[in-house]
Amino acid sequence: MNDREAILSPYGEGDGGTQHIREAIRTAIVERRLSPGTKLSESDVGSLFNVSRTLARAALQALSYEGLVRVERNRGAFVAYPSPEEARQIFAARQLVEPGILRQAAGNITSDDISRLKQLLADEGKLMNERGQTARRAEIKASGDFHLEISALSQNLVLHRFMEELIARSSLVIALYGRSTASSCGHNEHEHILECLAKNNIDAACQTMLHHIEHIEADLDLRERRGVSLKEAFEL
Amino acid sequence: MNDREAILSPYGEGDGGTQHIREAIRTAIVERRLSPGTKLSESDVGSLFNVSRTLARAALQALSYEGLVRVERNRGAFVAYPSPEEARQIFAARQLVEPGILRQAAGNITSDDISRLKQLLADEGKLMNERGQTARRAEIKASGDFHLEISALSQNLVLHRFMEELIARSSLVIALYGRSTASSCGHNEHEHILECLAKNNIDAACQTMLHHIEHIEADLDLRERRGVSLKEAFEL
DNA sequence: GTGCAGATGATTGTATTCGATTTGTGCTCA
DNA sequence: TGAGCACAAATCGAATACAATCATCTGCAC
Numbered sequence: 001m002n003d004r005e006a007i008l009s010p011y012g013e014g015d016g017g018t019q020h021i022r023e024a025i026r027t028a029i030v031e032r033r034l035s036p037g038t039k040l041s042e043s044d045v046g047s048l049f050n051v052s053r054t055l056a057r058a059a060l061q062a063l064s065y066e067g068l069v070r071v072e073r074n075r076g077a078f079v080a081y082p083s084p085e086e087a088r089q090i091f092a093a094r095q096l097v098e099p100g101i102l103r104q105a106a107g108n109i110t111s112d113d114i115s116r117l118k119q120l121l122a123d124e125g126k127l128m129n130e131r132g133q134t135a136r137r138a139e140i141k142a143s144g145d146f147h148l149e150i151s152a153l154s155q156n157l158v159l160h161r162f163m164e165e166l167i168a169r170s171s172l173v174i175a176l177y178g179r180s181t182a183s184s185c186g187h188n189e190h191e192h193i194l195e196c197l198a199k200n201n202i203d204a205a206c207q208t209m210l211h212h213i214e215h216i217e218a219d220l221d222l223r224e225r226r227g228v229s230l231k232e233a234f235e236l
Numbered sequence: 237m238n239d240r241e242a243i244l245s246p247y248g249e250g251d252g253g254t255q256h257i258r259e260a261i262r263t264a265i266v267e268r269r270l271s272p273g274t275k276l277s278e279s280d281v282g283s284l285f286n287v288s289r290t291l292a293r294a295a296l297q298a299l300s301y302e303g304l305v306r307v308e309r310n311r312g313a314f315v316a317y318p319s320p321e322e323a324r325q326i327f328a329a330r331q332l333v334e335p336g337i338l339r340q341a342a343g344n345i346t347s348d349d350i351s352r353l354k355q356l357l358a359d360e361g362k363l364m365n366e367r368g369q370t371a372r373r374a375e376i377k378a379s380g381d382f383h384l385e386i387s388a389l390s391q392n393l394v395l396h397r398f399m400e401e402l403i404a405r406s407s408l409v410i411a412l413y414g415r416s417t418a419s420s421c422g423h424n425e426h427e428h429i430l431e432c433l434a435k436n437n438i439d440a441a442c443q444t445m446l447h448h449i450e451h452i453e454a455d456l457d458l459r460e461r462r463g464v465s466l467k468e469a470f471e472l
Numbered sequence: 473g474t475g476c477a478g479a480t481g482a483t484t485g486t487a488t489t490c491g492a493t494t495t496g497t498g499c500t501c502a
Numbered sequence: 503t504g505a506g507c508a509c510a511a512a513t514c515g516a517a518t519a520c521a522a523t524c525a526t527c528t529g530c531a532c
Contacts, residue, residue, distance in 0.1 A: 015309065016485065042514070052487045057514090058297065065301045067394075073251065074493050074514055089392045092340070096395070100332040156325045158303075158405075159332070162398055169394075252515065278484070288517045293484090310484055310523050 021049050021059035029068050029079055030144070030171040031137040036081040040069065066165050068172065080172060084222040087173040091217040094166050098147065098213060099206040101163065102193070105153035106202045114198050117149060121190055128187060140171055146190050170216075177220040189215065257285050257295035265304050265315055266380070266407040267373040272317040276305065303405050316408060320458040323409040327453040330402050334383065334449060335442040337399065338429070341389035342438045350434050353385055357426055364423060376407055382426050406452075413456040425451065 025045070028034045046056035060077040063069035071077045082090070124142040127135050144167040151163035189212040196205035261281070264270045282292035296313040299305035307313045318326070360378040363371050380403040387399035425448040432441035 015307070041512095043512095053514090054486060054488090058294075061294065061297070062301065065298065071251075075495095076513065086393070089394045092392055093394045093398070096336040096340075097333055104328070104332075156328055157322070158325045158329045158402070162329070166394070279482095289484090290516055290518090311525095312483065 016055070017049065017051050018055050018058045018062065021045065021051070021055060022062050024049070025059065025063060026066070026068060026168060029063075030168050031141055032133075032171075032175045033137070034079050036079050036172060036176050038079045040077040040079065042076070067169050080169075082169065082173050082176065084177070084224055086169075087177060087220065087222055088217075090166060090169050090173060091213060094170070094213050095210060097159065097162065097166075098150075098209050101151050101154045101156075101159055102206055102209050103202055104156065104159075105150050106197055106200070106205065108153050108155055109197055113153060114194065117146070117194055120146060120149065121187070121194065124187060124190070140174060143187070143190075144168075144171055173220065174216070177222055179219050179221045252291070253285065253287050254291050254294045254298065257281065257287070257291060258298050260285070261295065261299060262302070262304060262404060265299075266404050267377055268369075268407075268411045269373070270315050272315050272408060272412050274315045276313040276315065278312070302401050304408065316405075318405065318409050318412065320413070320460055323413060323456065323458055324453075326402060326405050326409060327449060330406065330449050331446060333395065333398065333402075334386075334445050337387050337390045337392075337395055338442055338445050339438055340392060340395075341386050342433055342436070342441065344389050344391055345433060349389060350430065353382070353430055356382060356385065357423070357430065360423060360426070376410060379423070379426075380404075380407055409456065410452070413458055415455050415457050 025034070025040070034040075040060060042053045042056045042060065045060065046053045049056070060069055060071060064071045064077065067082075068080050069077050070080045120142070124139065124146070127139045127142060147167055148160075148163060151160045154160065189208055193205050193208045193212070196202070196208060261270070261276070270276075276296055278289045278292045278296065281296065282289045285292070296305055296307065300307045300313065303318075304316050305313050306316045356378070360375065360382070363375045363378060383403055384396075384399060387396045390396065425444055429441050429444045429448070432438070432444060
C-alpha cells in the first residue's frame with residue numbers, strides 16, 4: 001500500500017493533511033468500517049484527526065467528487081448510499097472499460113508482474129479461509145486491488161484514476177447489496193484471468209473478466225431499500 | 237446550457253458560489269480564454285468573483301480533481317499544461333470508452349434526440365463558417381458538446397461524468413497541440429455518426445466514432461514543448 | 473564580476489470567528 | 503390531547519486573521 005501511494009494520487013499528492021484524511025476515510029469506507037449513510041460531521045472528522053474544520057471540509061469535499069461521500073447543503077456529509085440504479089451504472093461502466101484496460105495491460109505485462117499478481121492472489125486466498133469481519137473486509141479490499149493492479153499495468157493514469165473510483169464505489173455497493181460471501185467465487189476467476197495473461201491468450205482473459213464482473217453484479221440483491229430516499233438511514 | 241446544468245453536476249449541485257466559480261473557470265479554460273500554464277492566484281480568483289479566498293480555493297481544488305488545473309504545494313494553482321503523454325492517455329481513454337457509450341446511447345435514442353442532435357450539428361456548422369477567435373472557440377466547445385450529448389443519452393451518470401472530464405481535457409489538449417482548424421474535418425464525421433444512428437447501424441457508428449477520435453488525435457502535434465517543466469510558462 | 477547569505481515581499485496553508493440555515497424541543501392554545 | 507409556533511442548539515457556509523513557505527532582491531565577500 002506504500003508504493004501504490006504515488007500512483008493513487010497523480011495530481012497534487014502533497015496537500016498536507018487533507019490527503020491523509022482523505023485516504024483514511026476512503027479506506028475506512030472501502031473496508032466497511034464506515035457504513036453507508038453514516039454522518040461525517042466536519043467537526044468530528046476534524047477533531048478526530050486533530051485538524052481544523054477547514055481541512056476536514058476539504059477532505060470531505062474531495063471524497064464527494066469520488067462519489068464516496070454525499071454532501072448536502074447545510075446538512076453535512078454522509079457516507080454515500082448508492083442507489084440500485086447507481087450500482088447498475090457503476091457495473092455497466094466496469095463492463096465497458098475493464099476489458100479494454102485488460103487488453104492494454106496485457107501489452108505491457110512482464111513475467112515479474114505476473115508473479116507479483118500471483119502472490120497477491122495467494123494472499124487473497126489466505127484471507128478467504130479466515131473467518132471474521134476483518135478478514136472479510138480485507139478480502140473485499142484485496143479483491144479490488146487485483147483490478148487496480150491490472151489498471152496500473154495499462155500505464156494510463158487517466159484510466160487508472162477512473163478505475164480507482166469505480167473500484168471504491170463497487171466496494172461500497174457490495175457492502176450494501178452483497179448477498180453472500182460469494183465474492184470468493186470471484187477469486188477463481190482472478191486466477192483464471194491471470195493464467196490467460198500468462199499464456200498470452202488475451203481474448204480469453206477479456207471474456208473471463210466480463211463474466212467475472214457479471215458474476216459480482218449477479219450476486220447483488222439490487223432492490224430499493226428505502227422508499228423515498230436514504231434520509232431515514234441517517235438517524236440510525 | 238441551462239438544463240444541462242442538472243446533468244453536469246450530479247453530486248452536490250448547490251455548494252453556493254463555489255460551483256459557479258468552478259463552472260466559469262472551466263468554461264474559460266475549455267474555450268481557450270485561459271491558456272495553459274496561466275497562474276490562477278487564489279486572491280485574484282476570489283476578488284474577480286467577489287468572494288473570499290476560501291471559495292476560490294475550493295473551486296480551484298475542485299478543478300484540480302478534473303485535471304484542468306494543477307495545484308502545486310506552496311506555489312499555487314495553474315491552468316493545466318498537459319504533457320504529450322497525458323494527451324495520448326486521454327485519447328486512448330476516449331477510444332476505449334466512446335464506442336461503448338455510443339452503443340448504449342443507441343439503445344436509448346429517440347427520433348426526437350436525433351433531430352435535436354441534427355440541430356446541434358447545424359449550429360456547429362454555422363460557427364465553422366465564421367471567422368475569428370470567438371467562433372473558433374465556440375466551435376471547439378460545440379464539437380465537444382456533441383460527444384457529451386451522446387454520453388448523456390447513455391443514461392449512465394458515471395460514464396457521463398467521466399466523459400465530461402475527458403472532453404474538457406481534450407479541449408485543453410487541442411488548444412495546446414492543435415495543428416490546424418482541422419477540427420472541422422470532424423464535423424462531417426459527427427454527421428456521419430448521426431446518420432448511422434438514424435439508420436440503426438450501430439456498428440458503423442462505432443467504427444466512425446473510432447476513426448473520428450483517431451483523426452482528432454492525428455491532427456495534434458504531440459511534441460514536448462518544454463525541456464524540464466512548465467515553469468517558464470508561468471512567467472509569461 | 474560572480475557567488476553566496478540574509479532580508480523582504482508575496483502567496484499559500486491552516487485556524488479561528490462570525491453569520492446563516494436547519495433541526496429539535498417545549499410551550500401555548502384550541 | 504394534539505397541532506402549531508417560537509425559541510434554542512447544533513451544524514454548516516464563508517470571511518478574516520495569523521503562520522509558514524517560497525521566490526526574489528540586495529549587499530557583502532571573494
